[in-house]
Amino acid sequence: MHELEKWLLPPRCVLTGELADITDLSSPIIQSLKRPSQVCPQCCEPSLQGDLCGACLTQPPAFSRTQVGFYFAEPLDKLIYDFKYHQKPSYARLFAELLVSRLQLDNVEALVAIPTHPLRRRARGYNQAELLAEALGKILQLPVIKQAVIRIKNTSSQTALTSRQRQENLKNAFQINPERLIGLSHIALVDDVITTGATMQQMAELIHKKTDIKTCQAWSVAKTKR
Numbered sequence: 514m515h516e517l518e519k520w521l522l523p524p525r526c527v528l529t530g531e532l533a534d535i536t537d538l539s540s541p542i543i544q545s546l547k548r549p550s551q552v553c554p555q556c557c558e559p560s561l562q563g564d565l566c567g568a569c570l571t572q573p574p575a576f577s578r579t580q581v582g583f584y585f586a587e588p589l590d591k592l593i594y595d596f597k598y599h600q601k602p603s604y605a606r607l608f609a610e611l612l613v614s615r616l617q618l619d620n621v622e623a624l625v626a627i628p629t630h631p632l633r634r635r636a637r638g639y640n641q642a643e644l645l646a647e648a649l650g651k652i653l654q655l656p657v658i659k660q661a662v663i664r665i666k667n668t669s670s671q672t673a674l675t676s677r678q679r680q681e682n683l684k685n686a687f688q689i690n691p692e693r694l695i696g697l698s699h700i701a702l703v704d705d706v707i708t709t710g711a712t713m714q715q716m717a718e719l720i721h722k723k724t725d726i727k728t729c730q731a732w733s734v735a736k737t738k739r
């Protein structure tokens with residue numbers, strides 16, 4: 514958080530309401546968040562000693578690396594739910610600050626948010642992944658490329674679907690504007706939560722098929738534990 518911003522809007526824990534140290538969540542709560550460790554660098558699924566997992570060795574995903582802040586568990590799950598469904602767009606800054614502390618920038622040059630369908634965006638008033646990407650971009654001083662990929666299929670909520678059903682559901686869900694990504698080689702796709710990785714896979718696959726992008730990383734605040 515910038516000094517002036519901090520002075521104008523002192524950090525206050527969104528859960529307890531108490532004044533916090535550096536971000537809008539108190540330090541003990543931040544400490545208690547469950548962080549993935551011993552995971553495959555490419556897909557963030559558990560792996561021995563943090564090596565590349567068997568699945569990524571045999572059939573590598575289209576994204577080169579997955580960087581996730583935390584597991585989707587209490588109390589982060591509730592905060593993300595409020596961010597998405599209860600009109601809390603201001604949480605974007607908090608999530609970006611939490612995620613940045615866990616990220617390695619590597620050679621990423623720009624960010625692309627996972628798009629929502631225009632109808633859903635209109636109903637909600639914002640796309641939470643885009644707000645998150647903008648907040649991250651501000652901290653990391655990286656551009657956020659808008660309209661690079663758009664969602665043309667209003668997929669129903671994927672929460673109850675299996676990995677295979679998600680892949681099917683997402684078929685032809687996105688359309689790309691390749692000219693938006695000209696001149697870039699390494700990007701990160703940004704979402705609030707990664708569940709099966711199906712959305713990241715579809716997006717990265719499409720980007721590799723239609724552009725000269727060399728690597729797409731997958732970044733998210735949280736990931737569900739399988």
Ligand SMILES: [Zn+2]
Nearest residue numbers: 553556566569
């Ligand atoms: Zn893996």
